Amino acid sequence: MGHAQVSRPMLDKSFHRKVQSRKIFTHRESFETIIAKTEEKLSKASDQSKRYNNLTAQCTSISPTQDLQNFVHILALPSQAQKVPKRAFAPPQPPGEADDTGEEIAPILRNELVFDRHSSLSLRSALESLKREAIDLEMQIRQLQDAVDTLNRTQIRGIEGQLYNKVNEMQEDLSMKKFDLHTKQLHLAAIKTQVSLTSDLYVATFNCIPLDFYYCLLPSSYEKKVFFSFSIVLLLTLSFSITKSEFCFHKFNFNCEILC
Structure with a gap:
């Protein structure tokens, strides 16, 4: 009976401490999980930043002038130069006007509707x-x-x-x-x-x-x-x-x- 009278007040006074310790341990576990995930994301972000830094360094090292010069040197010259055909300019003619020159030219598009099924x-x-x-x-x-x-x-x-x-x-x-x-x-x-x-x-x-x-x-x-x-x-x-x-x-x- 004496032990119960001594231990009960101590349990009543220390019960809230017990609850607080449980909460602290629970929060500690959750904080450890959050820290682990954050460190994982940080490592991924650092790897990605290194990759992008390497890509940026490669892009800045490119010289467009040097690339064009190398491309021109690589191109092979044609053995025989081909002549580009030239055609005389033919202005659009009104409908019904005949061609007086007699030269065979391509058909001219006029302001007419062509019926298409x-x-x-x-x-x-x-x-x-x-x-x-x-x-x-x-x-x-x-x-x-x-x-x-x-x-x-x-x-x-x-x-x-x-x-x-x-x-x-x-x-x-x-x-x-x-x-x-x-x-x-x-x-x-x-x-x-x-x-x-x-x-x-x-x-x-x-x-x-x-x-x-x-x-x-x-x-x-x-x-x-x-x-x-x-x-x-x-x-x-x-x-x-x-x-x-x-x-x-x-x-x-x-x-x-x-x-x-």
Whole structure:
């Protein structure tokens, strides 16, 4: 009984020391692991820096002038010098004007449309594929619009029934649906523009209209890609800011209603 009365206060007073020692040993093991991994990364980084230093030294030791001189010395001279054929300059002639010189020259390209069956078929297939894609996008837009309207009505009913937690949970789905809807609408606008340009080009092909007007209006593929990429980035930025502001606004209203 006496030993228990003596040891219990000592155990009670030294128990927190025991817990602290366990924590210290645990942290020590984790610190040793972190130090080992850091040393491994440091060794890899030092090896990589040595490799890059060697590469830099080799690159700086290159002499372009000396390399060109060596290349010129290595080149073999041709045994017989070939004469380059020279041709007289032939300015473009208006259609219908005869050639008075009588010399045989290459055919001159004029401002005329050459009917090609293969090009018309490719235009037709491209136009049909664009129209099919536009129809699919319109169907997806209608489905997304119906989903957005349904979520809006459900949110209104939840607010009327004071189901604020459910309304707050549905806000993220509603924002994602709106974002998808804006993206599909932008994609549809780009497809409609391509359809109009392709249809004009297709009509010009069958009516034999000079294509200068259409070519000056038709943007290059790079310009179309840049414009579409810029439009997508702008829409993503606007949609993200709109959805984020809507979510914060609904969350603020929900918190205010709970506090009230």
